[in-house]
Amino acid sequence: MEIRLNGETRAVEDGLSVADLVASLGLGGRRVAVELNREILAREDYPATRLSAGDVVEVVQFVGGG
Amino acid sequence: MDGEDDFELGGRRYRSRLIVGTGKYADFAETRRAIDASGAEIVTVAVRRVNVTDPGRENLLDHVPPEIFTILPNTAGCYTAEEAIRTARLAREAGVGNLVKIEVIGDEKTLFPDVPATIEASRVLVKEGFLVLPYVTDDPVACRRLEDVGCAAVMPLAAPIGSGLGIRNPYNLKIIIEQSRVPVIVDAGVGCASDAARALELGCDAVLMNTAIAGARDPILMAEAMRLGVEAGRRSFLAGRIPRKLHASASSPIEGMLD
Numbered sequence: 001m002e003i004r005l006n007g008e009t010r011a012v013e014d015g016l017s018v019a020d021l022v023a024s025l026g027l028g029g030r031r032v033a034v035e036l037n038r039e040i041l042a043r044e045d046y047p048a049t050r051l052s053a054g055d056v057v058e059v060v061q062f063v064g065g066g
Numbered sequence: 067m068d069g070e071d072d073f074e075l076g077g078r079r080y081r082s083r084l085i086v087g088t089g090k091y092a093d094f095a096e097t098r099r100a101i102d103a104s105g106a107e108i109v110t111v112a113v114r115r116v117n118v119t120d121p122g123r124e125n126l127l128d129h130v131p132p133e134i135f136t137i138l139p140n141t142a143g144c145y146t147a148e149e150a151i152r153t154a155r156l157a158r159e160a161g162v163g164n165l166v167k168i169e170v171i172g173d174e175k176t177l178f179p180d181v182p183a184t185i186e187a188s189r190v191l192v193k194e195g196f197l198v199l200p201y202v203t204d205d206p207v208a209c210r211r212l213e214d215v216g217c218a219a220v221m222p223l224a225a226p227i228g229s230g231l232g233i234r235n236p237y238n239l240k241i242i243i244e245q246s247r248v249p250v251i252v253d254a255g256v257g258c259a260s261d262a263a264r265a266l267e268l269g270c271d272a273v274l275m276n277t278a279i280a281g282a283r284d285p286i287l288m289a290e291a292m293r294l295g296v297e298a299g300r301r302s303f304l305a306g307r308i309p310r311k312l313h314a315s316a317s318s319p320i321e322g323m324l325d
Binding site: 040 | 089091110114126137139162254274275
């Protein structure tokens, strides 16, 4: 199935959990935040939250800034 | 002065009155060296999308660990209250605490803030338990409104972001300092160490800067200069300057002059 991840279309396996998505990006245990369809997802909900086709996911982190 | 003149913000005490940004450095190692040279304990960061095509790269927080530094996420680049609120919530969820620097830009060229939107975003986020530090114009009325909605500090600009023009309106800053019951932090416009000293001499509680250090020919040396400038300015403020006089007042005694 396809999702929108940080503005790009991405093919992922059906029913992938948010925890697995974050881990597949090498960001497991990192200080990131995830939005699913414009709603912020609490970290403890990553494992139980399964993605559906067409979901819009944003994964953000901290970068240099003033 | 160890321990007797700490800077208090959001219930925590800091030795340093210099807050530094982490943007515009050559790499993370230089960022960290500059922070260390500046003596800053609070550092600002931005919130951005992870690069999903190359996500495993080094992370800023590997070099600026939240266990050592207080992380102050900003909402830079936001043009509406909604965007700023969304960014602040994401930052908190990422797990570096409740502090947020609210920045709602109103004009692309000057990067001056949209003051009504800044007040609105601050009002919402204070209610959600954030310690809100708003970037704002050097307008005493705007600063009062932000204090009224519960901001933990006010952060008037000295000059446009990244301009290095120094303190354009010291009299407005004086009024803001005089009226405020929360810390006043000069945010933006500082160009050199004497500008930082001047901000503290005026009575500002702290100063926040990024470009003045990161853009200097030698950022590490400038970071050290800023640390010294801030310390000198604070001591000068506490010491109390002499009044300005039109005419001279001799330092050496008249008595005992040769005939």
